[in-house]
Amino acid sequence: MKVLGLIPARGGSKGVPGKNIKSLGGKPLLEYTAEIALKSDCFSDVILSSDDEAIIETGKKIGLSVPFTRPKYLAEDNTPTIDVIIHTLEWYQSQNIYFDAVCLLQITSPFRTVSFVNQAIEKFIKSDCDSLVSVLQVPHEYNPHWTFEVNAEGNLKIATGEDKIISRRQELPKAYHRDGSIYIIKTEVILKEHSLYGKSTAFIESDPEFYINIDTMQDWEKAEIMIRNKQK
Secondary structure, eight states: OOEEEEEEOOSOOSSSTTGGGSEETTEEHHHHHHHHHHHOSSOSEEEEEOSOHHHHHHHHHTTOBOOSOOOGGGSSTTOOHHHHHHHHHHHHHHTTOOOSEEEEOOTTOTTOOHHHHHHHHHHHHHHTOSEEEEEEEOOGGGOGGGOEEEOTTSOEEETTOOSSOOOOGGGOOOOEEEEEEEEEEEHHHHHHHOOSSTTOEEEEEOOGGGOOOOOSHHHHHHHHHHHHHHHO
16 A cells, blocks of 8 residues: 655644644654655655745755745635645545555654554555554543533533433443544545544554653643653
């Protein structure tokens, strides 16, 4: 299976200004994801999609291919990720290059391992699902069987629609949330359905020890602490 590794990184970050090439632990944030992707042997190609010249130059210096500059209209705060992926695939198709799937690797999750990426791709291929996402387990207090919505009368109802709440924690089924570290999607699902998921989605659990999603300065500071602890 031909899998494209896609690293999106636009300019104009608000939560952490310039975060994509801001130095974290002595190297640009972008480099963490780039290193892992380039070391994996599961990709037919690994590229950076960016509108920002400084990000593009940094990407090239650390070995990423940058076959095009992303249009500014696809680098706005509200630009859907799916549109960025479609633009990438359509560019490749214009060059008569085709992929079976795309693996989206967001820079905001810098502490993946090569092994984790390879395991995700292998599981995706074996599953024959439309997509695969990385997840973390939901703490039991936030399990959907223990969360509530407000009904028409202004009272609480169980979010799952059940009549009776599960009283014992041990009886709760496992629940997961997307963690944003890895998305793998079949090309036909992306182009025909404009979806990151399709009709069937496999999953792989991330290791909480290595997980962080950097959106704010508090997240950045936590990432720095994680690096220092690892160095110790």
